[in-house]
Amino acid sequence: MILSTLTTKSILLKYIKFEYIFSTNDSIRNYYKFRKGFTANKHWNPKWKKFRALKVVKIDLPDFTKKNYDDNLSAEEMRFYYKEKGIQPVPPWNEKQFSVTTLSGVLDQYIPPEGDGKLSPLNTEGAQQKLEWLKKKTRSWKDLRTIRKYEEDFELYPEFVEKVQEIYIKSQELLTMENKEKLIDYVTEKAYPLMLYNLDKKTIHWKFIKSLEPPRVCHIRVGEVFTKQNLFAQITVRFHTKQILAIYDRFGRLMYGSETIAKDALEYIVFEKHISSVYGEWRLHHKIIPDWLPEIQPGSVTYIDTESETETSPEMKDADVDTIKTVPM
Amino acid sequence: MQNTISNVIKLTRSFLSINNVTSHPMKNIINSSLFSTSTINLKDKEISHWMKYNDIIFPPQGPTEKRRPAYVCNELKNVKFSPKKMWYICSFIRGLSVEEALKQLQCIKSKGALVLIDFLKETIDLGVNEHNVEFRSNLWVSESFCNKGITAKGLRRGAKKKITKIRYRYCNCYLKLEEGQPPVDYYCREAENTGPAMLDKWLKQIRSRKINNSL
Numbered sequence: 001m002i003l004s005t006l007t008t009k010s011i012l013l014k015y016i017k018f019e020y021i022f023s024t025n026d027s028i029r030n031y032y033k034f035r036k037g038f039t040a041n042k043h044w045n046p047k048w049k050k051f052r053a054l055k056v057v058k059i060d061l062p063d064f065t066k067k068n069y070d071d072n073l074s075a076e077e078m079r080f081y082y083k084e085k086g087i088q089p090v091p092p093w094n095e096k097q098f099s100v101t102t103l104s105g106v107l108d109q110y111i112p113p114e115g116d117g118k119l120s121p122l123n124t125e126g127a128q129q130k131l132e133w134l135k136k137k138t139r140s141w142k143d144l145r146t147i148r149k150y151e152e153d154f155e156l157y158p159e160f161v162e163k164v165q166e167i168y169i170k171s172q173e174l175l176t177m178e179n180k181e182k183l184i185d186y187v188t189e190k191a192y193p194l195m196l197y198n199l200d201k202k203t204i205h206w207k208f209i210k211s212l213e214p215p216r217v218c219h220i221r222v223g224e225v226f227t228k229q230n231l232f233a234q235i236t237v238r239f240h241t242k243q244i245l246a247i248y249d250r251f252g253r254l255m256y257g258s259e260t261i262a263k264d265a266l267e268y269i270v271f272e273k274h275i276s277s278v279y280g281e282w283r284l285h286h287k288i289i290p291d292w293l294p295e296i297q298p299g300s301v302t303y304i305d306t307e308s309e310t311e312t313s314p315e316m317k318d319a320d321v322d323t324i325k326t327v328p329m
Numbered sequence: 330m331q332n333t334i335s336n337v338i339k340l341t342r343s344f345l346s347i348n349n350v351t352s353h354p355m356k357n358i359i360n361s362s363l364f365s366t367s368t369i370n371l372k373d374k375e376i377s378h379w380m381k382y383n384d385i386i387f388p389p390q391g392p393t394e395k396r397r398p399a400y401v402c403n404e405l406k407n408v409k410f411s412p413k414k415m416w417y418i419c420s421f422i423r424g425l426s427v428e429e430a431l432k433q434l435q436c437i438k439s440k441g442a443l444v445l446i447d448f449l450k451e452t453i454d455l456g457v458n459e460h461n462v463e464f465r466s467n468l469w470v471s472e473s474f475c476n477k478g479i480t481a482k483g484l485r486r487g488a489k490k491k492i493t494k495i496r497y498r499y500c501n502c503y504l505k506l507e508e509g510q511p512p513v514d515y516y517c518r519e520a521e522n523t524g525p526a527m528l529d530k531w532l533k534q535i536r537s538r539k540i541n542n543s544l
Binding site for chain 1: 384385386387388389390396397398399406407408409414417418421436437438439459460461463464479481483484485486487495497499
C-alpha cells in the first residue's frame with residue numbers, strides 16, 4: 001500500500017486531499033472527511049451559529065469573469081449596473097470630426113463579359129463582345145472629360161495605365177512586408193480592411209512575374225458626394241498577369257499557393273481618386289470578381305462545413321461523432 | 330549648503346537608478362520589490378508575458394522539413410478559487426490529450442474542474458479559429474499551471490476584541506495546447522527507471538567519488 005510508505009505528515013495530508021478531490025466514490029470522500037486535518041468546518045453546537053456568523057464582515061467579492069463594460073450590453077443592462085454603483089448615467093458626448101475620403105462602393109459596377117480571358121477577337125463571339133463594349137462606352141467618355149477638367153494632360157495610355165500597374169504591385173509588396181502605415185497611401189479606406197482580412201501573423205511571399213496582356217481600361221465613372229463640386233473618379237482596369245503567391249501561417253507551414261508554380265490572374269480592379277481635392281491620389285479601391293471565373297485553389301486545411309449538414313448520410317448520423325481520430329503529426 | 334545639495338542629488342540619482350527601465354519590462358518592478366509579481370495589474374492594452382507566446386511568428390519551412398506542430402497559449406485571470414486547490418487540478422491535466430482531459434475533468438467534484446472545462450474549450454476554439462489548428466481533437470495539454478491572482482481581504486472578529494483578516498483568494502490559470510499526439514511519459518519517469526538508465530546513474534555516482542588528500 002502506498003499509505004504505509006509515506007512517513008511525513010504533510011505528504012500524508014496531501015495524499016488525503018488528492019483522494020478527496022479525485023475519488024468519485026462518495027463513501028471514500030466521507031471516510032476521508034473524518035480523518036485528522038481534514039474535517040468538516042462545522043461546530044458541534046449549532047446554538048451560537050448566528051452569533052458566529054455575525055463575527056464575519058461581509059464583502060461584495062469582485063467578479064472578474066463577467067464583463068461589466070462590454071459593448072454588447074443593452075441599455076437596460078447598463079442602467080442596472082449604473083444603479084448598483086449609484087452613478088448617474090451620463091450621455092456619451094461623441095462629436096467626432098469625419099472626412100469623406102472614399103466612396104463606400106463602386107459606381108455602376110462594371111460587368112465583365114463572360115469568357116473574357118479565353119475568347120479571342122478572331123471568334124464570332126469575341127467580335128460580338130467587342131461591339132457590345134463600344135456601345136456602352138458613351139458614359140465613360142463623358143466622365144473622362146470631367147476628369148480632364150480637374151487634371152490637365154490626363155492620358156489613359158500609356159501613363160495612367162503604367163502608373164496604376166505600379167500602384168497595384170506596390171500595394172501587394174507592402175502587404176508582404178506588413179507595412180500598414182504606407183499601405184493606406186496606395187489603397188483606399190474601403191479596400192484596406194479587405195486586403196488585411198485574415199492576414200494577421202502570417203507570412204506572405206508574393207512575386208509579380210510579368211503581365212501577359214497590357215492593362216486595359218474598361219470603365220470610367222465619376223460620382224459626387226453631398227455637393228456637385230465634390231467629385232470622385234473611379235476607373236476599372238483589366239489586368240492579365242502571371243504571379244506567384246505562397247501564404248504561410250504563424251508556424252511556417254504552407255497554407256495556400258506555392259513558391260514555384262506561377263498562376264495566371266485575370267483581374268478587374270477599380271482605382272479611385274478624389275479629383276476635386278488637391279491631395280487626391282489614385283488608389284486601389286475594389287476588385288470585381290465575376291461569377292464565371294474558375295474557382296480559387298482551396299486551402300490545405302480541412303474544416304467542418306456547416307451549410308451542408310443536411311447532406312450527411314444516415315450512417316454518418318448514427319456514428320459517434322465524438323470519437324474523431326487523432327492524426328499523427 | 331553645497332554638501333546638502335550634493336547629497337540630495339546623490340539620493341535622487343540612486344533612486345532613479347533603481348527605477349531605470351531595463352530591457353525586460355518586468356525587471357524594473359521585480360527589483361524594486363514593492364509587491365509580488367503575480368499581483369501586477371496590467372493596463373488594458375498591455376499583453377501579458379504568457380500571451381506574448383501567441384504572437385511569435387516562425388520563419389517559413391521548406392518542403393523537406395518536418396511540419397512544425399502548432400500551439401496555443403491562453404490564460405484565465407482572477408478566478409475565485411484558491412490557487413493551492415487549483416494546483417491539484419491543473420497538474421492533473423498535464424500530458425493528456427484534450428479529449429481525455431475533458432472526460433476526466435467532468436468526473437472531478439471540484440469548482441476548479443468546472444472552470445477548467447470551460448477554459449479548455451475556449452483555448453481549443455482559439456486554436457482552431459486563430460492559430461490554424463486543423464483538427465480540434467488533435468491537441469494535447471503540454472503546459473498547465475496556476476498562480477495566485479488578487480486576494481481580497483475581509484475582517485472577522487475574534488475572541489477578546491481581536492480582529493483577524495480573512496483572505497478571499499483568486500487564481501490565474503494558464504494553458505498551452507500543442508498539436509499532435511500526447512507523449513507516452515510526460516514527466517519522463519519511465520526513462521529514468523529502466524535498468525540501463527539506473528545502472529548509468531549508479532556508475533556515475535561511483536566514479537565521482539573522491540579520496541580526500543590523495544594524489
